[in-house]
Amino acid sequence: MQTSASDLGAPRGSTSSGLSRWFSGQSIARLAGFGVVIFIAWTLLSMVMPPMFFRSSQRAVVDVPTTLVTTPIEGTVASQRLxxxxxxHAGDALVDIQNQNVDRSTLVELTSKRMELAQQYDAVSTQLGASRIRLATADQQMTKYQAATQKMNDANLSGIRSKLAIANTQIDAQQDIVNRDSTLAAAGAISGSVSDTSKYQLSELQNAKAAIQAELQAAETDSQASKNKVFFDDKDNGVSTLAHEREDLHNTVDQLTAQASALQQSQSTIDQLIAKERDRVDRMSNFEIKAYGDGVVKDVLAPPGTQVSAGATLIRAVDCSRAQVVAVFPRSLSDSLLPGTRLKVRVDGVDHPVGASVTGLLPRASDGDQARYFVPFPSIESNEIYALATFDKPLDANAQGDAVQSGSVQGNNAPGDGTQSGSCKLGQWVHVSIDRPWTNRLQAFLGGHMPGLSSGGSQS
Known part of the structure; x- marks a missing residue:
């Protein structure tokens, strides 16, 4: 049986008609409808369960707080060391400031006070020298007078002691006479009146001896007083006056010595203050600004020769060890971005994601807040927030820091518009995602929004 040409062409014709029906307008409309339904479903799910679908941010930038090197004084920038x-590093000299208008009034006042103290000390020293000369003269005169007086007292004592010895001799002789007359009178050889006369003469000699002893005691007292420089007799008025004058001179010398010592101590104190004030004036006239931390110079705002006022910024620098990531997230994710939340940051040039931890959330960032950072923050909408996170370790820690032009990232620049800055990678746009499996997010969402289903879901 032979097959006709029409029979052979039938299946080929039916296949062509089926393809035509498949690509007909009705089928295309049906596919478009399916696409619209899928889009609407995705939108609804995104609105109902945003944490399940939006957990990353493409609008994130590497940033770091800016270190501002300022000047505490006004003056002219003499040199920039860097x-x-x-x-x-901390302690390195950065900038030298010269200021010829430093206030020197305190130094002038201290110098004037030093001159005044020097004049007072010279006057006291002159008076002290004169008083010491007078005191030495009084001492010499006092020594002469005291030696002469002591010599006279010694001679007087010697004479009185001789008289006392004679009196003792006379008393002894008269005592022998009295004893003899008493014996003779008892024997009747002489009359009793003779014996009484002898006894009366002995009594007179004894009285005379007592007077001499009293005179000797007075002379010894005068001699001892003279040795002790005590004068109380009328004949010692001149010596007494000289002794009082000498005592007054001693007191004057002691007082002037104390005044001179106090003035010397005051001068020493003033000299120390003058030295410190001169050192301050020298330092303020040629002030050296040193770093109080580590960092890399990014901007030099005051080159040599610039006239600056107190508080002016000279250098903007960054510390790469404090690098952060600033990411924009939907406000609905604020509960999932609490401090300590782990993030994954994908950085161009780094093979693996870099770990980071959320340190805080900002509903908005004013110009003042952003001025504390080196790179401006990405723009933000009303339903978005900023998440600030610190890296677990520095980015590309072995690389050397390169210069970054300020303003490399402005507003909502596309990734790659900014200039990278060495190890910090400042201004580089990165991709940030919440480091949390979707099963945990689903369980957290169900537990927070549908508590009746959370237990059932966990059991199933």
Whole structure:
């Protein structure tokens, strides 16, 4: 049986008609409808369960707080020790400021006070020298007078002691006479009146001896007083006056010595204050600004020769060890971005995601807040927030810091518009995602919004 040409062409014709029906307008409309339904379903699910679908941010930038090197005084920048891109450490000298208008009034006042004290000390020293000369003269005169007086007292004592010895001799002789007369009178050889006369003479000699002893005691007292420089007799008026004058001179010398010592101590104190004030004036006239931390110079705002006022910023620098990531997230994710939340950051040039931890959330960032950072924040909408996070370790820690032009990232620039800055990678746009499995997010969502289903879901 032979097959006709029409029979052979039938299946080929039916296939062509089926393809035509498949690509007909009705089928295309049906596919478009399916696409619209899927889009609407995705939109509804995104609105109902945003944490399940939006957990990353493409609008994130590497940023770091800016270190501002300022000047505490006004003056002229004499030299800049570092240039853009140079790295410095705490204690390194950065800038030299010259100021010829430093207030020197305190130094002038201290110098005047020093001159006044010097004049007072010279006057006291002159008076002290004169008083010491007078005191030495009084001491010499006092020594002469005292030696003469002591010599006279010694001679007087010697004479009185001789008289006392004679009196003792006379008393002894008269005592022998009295004893003899008493014996003779008892024997009747002489009359009793003779014996009484002898006894009366002995009594007179004894009285005379007592007077001499009293005179000797007075002379000894005068001699001892003279040795002790005590004068109380009328004949010692001149010596007594000289002794009082000498005592007054002693007191004057002691007082002037104390005044001179006090003036010397005051001068020493003033000299120390003058030295400190001169050192302050020298430092303020040629002030050296040192770094109080580590960092890399990014901007030099006051080159040599610039006239600056107190508080002016000279250098803007960054510390790469404090690098952060600033990411924009929907406000609905604020509960999932609490401090300590782990993030994954994908950075161009780094093979693996870098770990980071959320340190805080900002509903908005004013110009003042952003001024504390080196790179401006990405723009934000009313239903978005900023998430600030710190890296677990520095980005590309082995790389050397390069210069970054300020304003490399402005507003909502596309990734890659900014200039990278060495190890910090400042201004580089990155991709940030919440480091949390979708099963945990689903369980958290169900537990927070549908508590009746959370237990059932966990059991199933």
């Amino acid at each position: 240039h853009i891109g140079d790295r410095f």
